[in-house]
Amino acid sequence: MAATLTGPLDPLRDGLARMIMTKVAGPDPRAERNRVHNTPGPRWFAPDRPIRRVHGDASMFAGGLRALLLQSLHPLAMAAVSAHSGYRGDPWGRLRRTSYFLAITTYGAIPDAEEAIARVQGVHQRVRGTSPDGVKYRASDPHLLKWVHVAEVDSFLAAHQRYGANPLNAAERDLYVEDAALVARKLGVVDPPTTVAGLRQMLTEYQPELRGTTEARQAARFMLVHPPVPWAARPAYAVLTAAAVGLLPWWTRWPLRLPYFPLAERTVVRAAGDGLTRTIRWALTSPTLGEIAPEA
Numbered sequence: 001m002a003a004t005l006t007g008p009l010d011p012l013r014d015g016l017a018r019m020i021m022t023k024v025a026g027p028d029p030r031a032e033r034n035r036v037h038n039t040p041g042p043r044w045f046a047p048d049r050p051i052r053r054v055h056g057d058a059s060m061f062a063g064g065l066r067a068l069l070l071q072s073l074h075p076l077a078m079a080a081v082s083a084h085s086g087y088r089g090d091p092w093g094r095l096r097r098t099s100y101f102l103a104i105t106t107y108g109a110i111p112d113a114e115e116a117i118a119r120v121q122g123v124h125q126r127v128r129g130t131s132p133d134g135v136k137y138r139a140s141d142p143h144l145l146k147w148v149h150v151a152e153v154d155s156f157l158a159a160h161q162r163y164g165a166n167p168l169n170a171a172e173r174d175l176y177v178e179d180a181a182l183v184a185r186k187l188g189v190v191d192p193p194t195t196v197a198g199l200r201q202m203l204t205e206y207q208p209e210l211r212g213t214t215e216a217r218q219a220a221r222f223m224l225v226h227p228p229v230p231w232a233a234r235p236a237y238a239v240l241t242a243a244a245v246g247l248l249p250w251w252t253r254w255p256l257r258l259p260y261f262p263l264a265e266r267t268v269v270r271a272a273g274d275g276l277t278r279t280i281r282w283a284l285t286s287p288t289l290g291e292i293a294p295e296a
Contacts, residue, residue, distance in 0.1 A: 016283040019233075024099045032100070041109030044182060050172045051179035054160045055106045058281035062273060063159030064098070065244035068223060070151040072216040073255060074209060077147055079131035080139050082215040091228050105183045117186050124188075132215070142190045147209075149184040149192055150202050153177060157196075158247045162270070163277040170196075212255025220256045236276060243273030 021029035045051050054060070072078045085094060101120060105113045127139035137144065157176060161167045168176060174195045184192040193199040224245070229237045245258050246265035253260040 013283050016279075020280065020283060024095060032103075035112075036100075036103045036108045039109045039112060041111060043107065044110060044113060045106060045179060049179055050168055050176035051106055053166065053168070054156055054164070054176055055102055057160055057164045057166075058277050058284060059159040059163040059165075060102075060156060061240055061280060062163055062243045062247060062277065063156040064095075065223065065241060066159060066247045067152045067155035069220055069244065069248060069256060069258075070155055070252060071148055072219050073212060073252060074144070074147050074206070075133070075211060075213050075216075076131055076135060076137040076141075077144050078213055078216045078219065079129065079135075080127050080137055080144070082219070083129050084127045084139075113183075114186070117183075121188065132213070140188060142188055145184075145187060145189045146192060146202070147206055149180070149187075149189050150199060150206065153180045153193075154199055154203060155247070156180075157199075159244075162247060163243065163273055165281060207251070210255070212257070216255070217257055220258065224258075236279075239272045239276045242269045243276065246270065246273065 018029075072081070101116050104116045108116075121140070124139040124145075128137065130136050139145075153176075157168075157173060161173075177196055177199050178194045181189075181192040181194045193202050224241045227237060227241075242265075245253075246269045248258070250260055250262075252258070
């Protein structure tokens with residue numbers, strides 16, 4: 001598509017889209033998109049599957065941040081992240097790797113998706129250690145893998161239902177959980193949930209293991225209070241973090257030392273989060289970029 005300006009806001013829209021996508025997909029987001037979407041071959045998920053709708057929506061920005069906060073409540077998962085992920089030294093690199101994994105397994109050709117999964121499994125095999133309270137962990141542990149998966153799926157679904165352009169109905173929500181389970185099994189998750197009811201039950205079963213460690217609270221503070229975000233983007237990022245925190249279950253707040261204001265979250269935060277998500281969605285469908293972001 002030729003890059004043509006059709007209105008006075010197009011330069012702003014184009015610039016905003018490029019700023020977002022270079023953080024998410026690297027310096028050449030169009031090439032990354034082509035690699036994911038235009039490589040020939042069969043895909044795991046047909047175009048009408050709910051996972052494509054959820055993972056292609058701008059609500060994923062709030063959902064991803066919520067997932068990180070929720071995942072941090074498992075002491076062993078947080079110990080592994082704190083010791084091995086380099087989230088403080090290279091947060092944007094971690095974001096790009098995660099975004100690519102979600103994109104390639106959702107939209108990419110099967111050989112490329114399988115290659116990405118093998119790469120992640122290789123990393124998991126090397127990540128092992130001992131938590132600050134003396135418990136040994138390994139990232140390839142199916143129990144920890146399942147926690148990370150459950151926290152992600154619950155977060156992406158919660159964000160989509162609150163801020164997505166086209167929320168899923170009850171049957172589609174179950175299909176989304178089922179879709180996500182396919183990728184989880186290939187990563188090594190044993191018996192992942194395949195329905196929303198199963199997802200909720202699994203979250204309940206993990207709750208006795210969850211607590212707010214020093215590392216978890218430090219990670220939350222880094223993400224919410226001292227993020228590596230330019231000052232000009234801080235107001236928008238503050239709205240995003242408020243939206244993400246507002247999506248968390250009430251029982252997560254005190255362990256992470258996060259505020260809980262139900263009335264404000266149902267009104268002011270929800271309205272601001274909806275406005276920001278709509279703005280991101282508008283930017284990422286910029287015609288001057290040839291829609292470098294899929295289905296946003």
